[in-house]
Amino acid sequence: MYAPERHQAILAKARHQGRVEVRSLAEELDVTPETIRRDLTALERRGLLHRAHGGAIPIDRLSVEPDVSYREGMLSDEKERIARMALSEVPQGGSIIIDAGTTTARLAALLPQDIDLTVVTNSIPIAAVLATRPNIQLHLLGGHVRPLTLAMVGSWPEDALRSLSVDVAFLGINGLTPERGLTTPDLEEARIKSAFVDAARRTVVLADHTKFGREDFGHVAPLSRIDTVITDSSIDNEHLLEIEMAGPDVVVA
Template sequence: MYAPERHQQILAWARQRGRVDVTSLAAELDVTAETVRRDLTALERHGLVRRVHGGAIPVERLGIEPGIADRERVLSGEKERIAKTALEELPEGGAVILDAGTTTVRLAEMLPTDRELTVVTHALPVATVLATRPGITLHLVGGTVRGRTLAAVGTWAERALQDIHADVAILGTNGLSVEHGVTTPDLAEAAVKRMLVQAARRTVVLADHTKIGRSEFARVAALSEVDTVVTDDGVDGDLVDEIEAAGPRVVRA
């Protein structure tokens, strides 16, 4: 197993278990304890875990939300496939709301050039991608910009979103579970995401398999308010069945 594969497996176990220890990881991965320590150091340097005595804890357990640069490095292939699959959810023409997130940025980069679309976003990275694109009428929602996600939040953003009605809202998320629905670590960002859902006829959530089954601090929407979830083929089949029983259609990229 190559180092990037080990890193992905260690991170998945850390998120599932809440904590990992060096001795157990060395045995499970059939590597030395020193190799595991180097792996944990690399994951900590990327902002994904916090080293503790004898092991590590995923930053989500500590209430630390990874920054956008850190999240861009994680599961890039899966996010690419999710974004490409999500193109099928776009209207032939009309209005689309694009949420903040690394996967929604990739979707913005892939938007078709053979149709005219109105795009509404509160995410600076999405706006940067689309600002000069032909065929795109871009509306950038203002507000207080969160440095961690580069998304505008607050009452300015919420008021602006009350005035629109789009064909589809495409959301990113930090967690998605049957029990708690769509969730995110920040209350202000959750409030804006709720407005995105209310401002569109359909809601599509993009979530790689590490987000499925997880719950974060602030609730955005129940699964009954979501039409489609686009994820990758690493998602557990039982979780897919549970999610679809709660309402949304699940598409695996």
Template sequence: MFAEERQQRIAERARAEGRVDVAALAAAFAVTTETIRRDLTALERQGVVKKVHGGAIPLERLGFEPTVAARDTVQTAAKERIAAAALNEVPAEGAILLDAGTTTARLAEILPGDRELTVVTNSVLIASLLAAKPRLTVLIVGGKVRGRTMAAVDDWALRALADTYVDVAFLGANGVSAERGLTTPDTGEAAVKRAMIAAARKSVVLADHTKVGNDCLARFGTLDQVDLFVTDTGLDTGLTADLEAADLKVVRA
């Protein structure tokens, strides 16, 4: 078994059981405890688990939400591939919605500057990035800005989105599962994401494979409410089949 496969199974076990033990994992995978500790260190760097004495706990069980700066440093190659695949869903003209997030920000970076597009976003960072592309019309949704994610949320954002209708909405997610659907740790951001889905003819979720199997505090949608899930090749075929059985089209980039 490759290290990446073992680490994904460790992450799945941590999410299912709430905690993993180094010795038990070493026995289960027939490897040394030193190998398991290296796996847990790799998963911690990816923002999946928090190492504790003798094992690890999934971050979502701790109620922990990494900052946008911290999330921007993990799974970078996967996020770039996801963004490149998602670019195929961007229309030649019209209007799109970009949710706040590090993967959607990668899509913003590669949006062609020669298209007549209107881009609506609740991300301060994405809006400032796109403002440098003169052919794009950039509209930023107002509201209270969450310092942890730099996303505008709450009533002002919801009122603006209620009067908005776009061709495609590109959304991020902290959790994607066949059982619980699409989730995020913050209720304010969940409300905004629900409004984005309602404001779009087509909804596309962008998230790397470490988000699959996560269940965070606030659900913002069921899998059948979105048209496409773009992830990376780190997602194994079994989990892909589970999502597709729940009526979600999956693209692995």
């Protein structure tokens, strides 16, 4: 069976049963578990499945976009490595923006306590982590809360960002391609992320390997506006080279 045929069979089974398991798929399709994992990764990059522990869930069973509690459990080790690598981009005693997201939340939790920082965020969970830190001057952007991501969105935070100039913006993202740049499903979050890019002298994107090659509805920024992309070691070399050729440095954690 060729890969496209396996992909069709996997997707059909996932949609019928609500989820698929690596082990049972490997036995049913007479291939190795490693082959099935690569198939699931390919389907996830196309936006058709979401990887879960030991298998995957079809995207149409997850509304359109998974919520924070679901995403927190996905690719936990990869997100931790990305966040730790991003610490090298944090300025000593400067100002940063931390976008809403599960990988950016890991970065917030890891921020050093021996340097003074000014932090701007639109994320309720990130604000909760940093609110009691004595070395951090925290600015939580106002607006209305988007329940799926617990991010503040709307005209209020957009207006506030026009008066800011920070050293580095750390962005989370849903999709990343050379042609469309950064994209995300929700238009209001796309506008906030665009405003973050405009407000920062440098922009660093934290994106695990599943975000590469995906395109979503809301456009955030072209890759020419991005300085650095930090990802994990499972990234496909072809995707890595395509992103680097479009402008940003790519750092693999």
